Amino acid sequence: MIPNDEVIELLQSLIRNACVNDGTPDSGHEHRSAATLQGYFGVDGTIVEGHPGRQNLIYRVPGSNPAAPTLLLIPHLDVVPASDGGWTYDPFAATRADGYIWGRGALDMLNVTSSMAAIFKRYLDGSLPPLPGDLVFAATADEEAGSVLGAELLAEEHWDLVACDYLLTEVANPSFETPSGPVLPVTVAEKGPAWRRLSTRGAPGHGSQPYGSRNALIPLAHAISRLAEAPTPVDITDEWRTFVVGLELPDDLTSRLLDPDLVDGAIDDLAVDDPIFARWVHACTHMTITPSGLHSGIKSNVVPEDGFAEVDVRKLPGQDETDVNDHFRKVLGPDLDEVDIDPIVTFPANASPYEGLLWEAIGDAAEELAGHRRLLPAITPVATDARFFRARGVTAYGVGLFDDEATFGGMLAMFHGDDERVSEESVRRTTAMLERTVARFGELS
Numbered sequence: 492m493i494p495n496d497e498v499i500e501l502l503q504s505l506i507r508n509a510c511v512n513d514g515t516p517d518s519g520h521e522h523r524s525a526a527t528l529q530g531y532f533g534v535d536g537t538i539v540e541g542h543p544g545r546q547n548l549i550y551r552v553p554g555s556n557p558a559a560p561t562l563l564l565i566p567h568l569d570v571v572p573a574s575d576g577g578w579t580y581d582p583f584a585a586t587r588a589d590g591y592i593w594g595r596g597a598l599d600m601l602n603v604t605s606s607m608a609a610i611f612k613r614y615l616d617g618s619l620p621p622l623p624g625d626l627v628f629a630a631t632a633d634e635e636a637g638s639v640l641g642a643e644l645l646a647e648e649h650w651d652l653v654a655c656d657y658l659l660t661e662v663a664n665p666s667f668e669t670p671s672g673p674v675l676p677v678t679v680a681e682k683g684p685a686w687r688r689l690s691t692r693g694a695p696g697h698g699s700q701p702y703g704s705r706n707a708l709i710p711l712a713h714a715i716s717r718l719a720e721a722p723t724p725v726d727i728t729d730e731w732r733t734f735v736v737g738l739e740l741p742d743d744l745t746s747r748l749l750d751p752d753l754v755d756g757a758i759d760d761l762a763v764d765d766p767i768f769a770r771w772v773h774a775c776t777h778m779t780i781t782p783s784g785l786h787s788g789i790k791s792n793v794v795p796e797d798g799f800a801e802v803d804v805r806k807l808p809g810q811d812e813t814d815v816n817d818h819f820r821k822v823l824g825p826d827l828d829e830v831d832i833d834p835i836v837t838f839p840a841n842a843s844p845y846e847g848l849l850w851e852a853i854g855d856a857a858e859e860l861a862g863h864r865r866l867l868p869a870i871t872p873v874a875t876d877a878r879f880f881r882a883r884g885v886t887a888y889g890v891g892l893f894d895d896e897a898t899f900g901g902m903l904a905m906f907h908g909d910d911e912r913v914s915e916e917s918v919r920r921t922t923a924m925l926e927r928t929v930a931r932f933g934e935l936s
């Protein structure tokens with residue numbers, strides 16, 4: 492049994508290191524938390540640094556049977572910035588109060604990072620016997636800005652260090668209550684970014700005489716409003732179907748949530764009581780389109796000669812780049828064919844099968860610790876480090892175990908939001924869940 496205070500103190504150190512990734516290469520400073528973890532383990536690991544200070548830390552404990560599958564624990568070290576104000580406690584003080592640890596990263600995902608480190612330490616120092624296969628620990632940089640200096644770098648250029656068959660990473664979610672008891676979501680799939688840049692060209696002129704001018708801002712503004720208002724393509728995936736059925740909602744709501752023609756009305760109904768959950772349901776059933784930037788003009792009295800907009804697009808498993816392009820062209824229509832559409836960031840949506848060795852290990856751990864093995868395959872709308880590994884055939888999941896008060900909607904609200912916090916009990920349960928999952932994976936290997 493791993494002492495909970497040990498995990499909580501490590502979590503506090505990682506929060507206080509403030510490895511804030513604002514998207515610029517000089518932010519992040521993950522070397523601080525790489526140093527904390529090396530001190531905690533008492534053994535130096537392998538550092539991969541894609542930019543000064545942007546450190547990934549990797550260890551491998553060899554297994555006893557070369558033919559057995561390798562398991563990778565891959566948590567990230569960076570966090571997103573915190574707003575000024577809006578927090579009860581300083582987001583980087585890691586205050587322990589009211590049964591919670593408060594701070595940026597408490598849920599995304601330094602809680603899991605700490606639990607995984609505490610478990611891995613036992614294998615590293617030999618106090619737990621080695622698994623049949625290798626056990627690898629890779630704490631990554633830059634997850635919050637596309638993983639270019641983190642998991643992508645490791646998978647593309649240092650595969651020998653992180654090669655694996657199975658992995659555990661984010662997202663760990665609280666259970667849902669259903670009429671026949673709790674069900675535990677396990678993240679098995681994620682949407683694929685398909686970000687676009689829209690650009691226009693006009694001709695400069697004096698702002699006092701607009702008649703007949705070619706103002707680059709006008710078609711761009713039309714394009715954005717059409718994209719924001721048009722319904723986006725629906726895809727009911729197998730993961731979604733299994734997830735919704737497992738929630739044991741009223742029959743009518745279940746069938747509407749699984750019907751491409753009725754799902755929008757069902758989401759509107761859900762939004763009355765739970766707008767945050769409704770937003771997530773929408774993201775799990777639709778290609779989403781979020782205009783996220785607009786840049787044009789140099790001065791109040793000059794007709795803009797060019798402009799561009801950025802659009803965050805996320806496609807579901809089953810949707811591809813062609814679907815995105817077709818949707819954009821259809822919505823913009825022939826009168827806006829002057830708007831150029833170019834990809835910025837694209838990556839396929841990806842999913843792991845919800846069966847097999849690691850799935851069974853998670854089910855066994857849940858049965859032992861939560862008294863049931865009812866797992867729901869969940870899609871996450873966000874991109875995680877798992878995608879670079881699923882692309883290489885690795886089975887990847889995110890799982891944890893939370894206290895009885897934690898709710899799925901509450902968790903969604905705290906991800907990248909104010910007053911992010913995790914309870915001491917959730918830390919304890921997540922450590923136990925992951926510890927038992929790793930051990931059971933070894934027993935089943």
Ligand SMILES: [Zn+2]
Pocket residue numbers: 567599600634661
């Ligand atoms: Zn995360």
